[in-house]
Amino acid sequence: MSPLQRAAMSSMGPPKIAAAANFYLNQQQQLQQLQQMPQQQLLPQQQQQQQQQQMLPQQQQQQLQHQLLAQQQQQQQQQQQQHQQQQMQQQQQQHQQHQQQQQQQQQQQQQQQQMQQQQQQQNRFPSAATAGGLANGRWVSLHHDDAADQPAANGPADSDEPAAAERRGSAADQQRGQRRTPPASPN
Known part of the structure; x- marks a missing residue:
């Protein structure tokens, strides 16, 4: 008890002190009873509010699970x-x-x-160190015979060579023809 309550009780007489103590005790008992009242005696609205408050954590958990699944x-x-x-x-x-x-x-x-x-070209066109080489796209002999361009000493010139060859050929053909013909009969 507070000092004021003790002073008030000391100024009262014994009957008044007993009545005040009873009143104080009754108030404490009522408070305890109100605090210990079961939840069934609460109003329906209060029950719904409490249920909603209980449901909120579950909903939050479900939302968190959905978010985790989405992530x-x-x-x-x-x-x-x-x-x-x-x-x-x-x-x-x-x-x-x-x-x-x-x-x-x-x-x-x-x-x-x-x-x-390259190998084929080397095979087709040998180098100049061999028998001959290429000059302007023509074969040139390294050993050029100048006597071939001059007329023979005891024969016709190059210009007459085809005619002489024809004459020789015709003479040879005549000799062959004579050999092939049988000898004439004495009669």
Whole structure:
């Protein structure tokens, strides 16, 4: 009890003190009873409010679960997209490697063809250190015979050579014809 209550009680007589103490005790008992009242005696509105307050954490948990699920789905989609992008990049790299290999093969084939062409040209046209060489696209002999351009000492000139050859051929044909004909009979 507070000092004021003690002073008030001391100024009262014994009957008044007993009445005041009883009143004080009754008030405390009523307060305890009100605090210990079961929830069933509460008003329906209060019950609904309490139920709603109890439901709020569940709803919040469900919302959080939905949010977590949505985040997981987004992460899975992002991972799938990244995986697809990686596959595309790998395919592009493989395609580029294949193209590079083809280009290398083509270059090797071109080099082989060039080597073959050079060998063929060397085989067709030997160098000047051999029997002859090329001059302006014509074969030129290193050992040029000047006597071939001059007329023979005991024969016709080059201009008469075809006619002499024809004469020799006709004489030979006549001799053959005479040999083939049978000898004439004595009669």
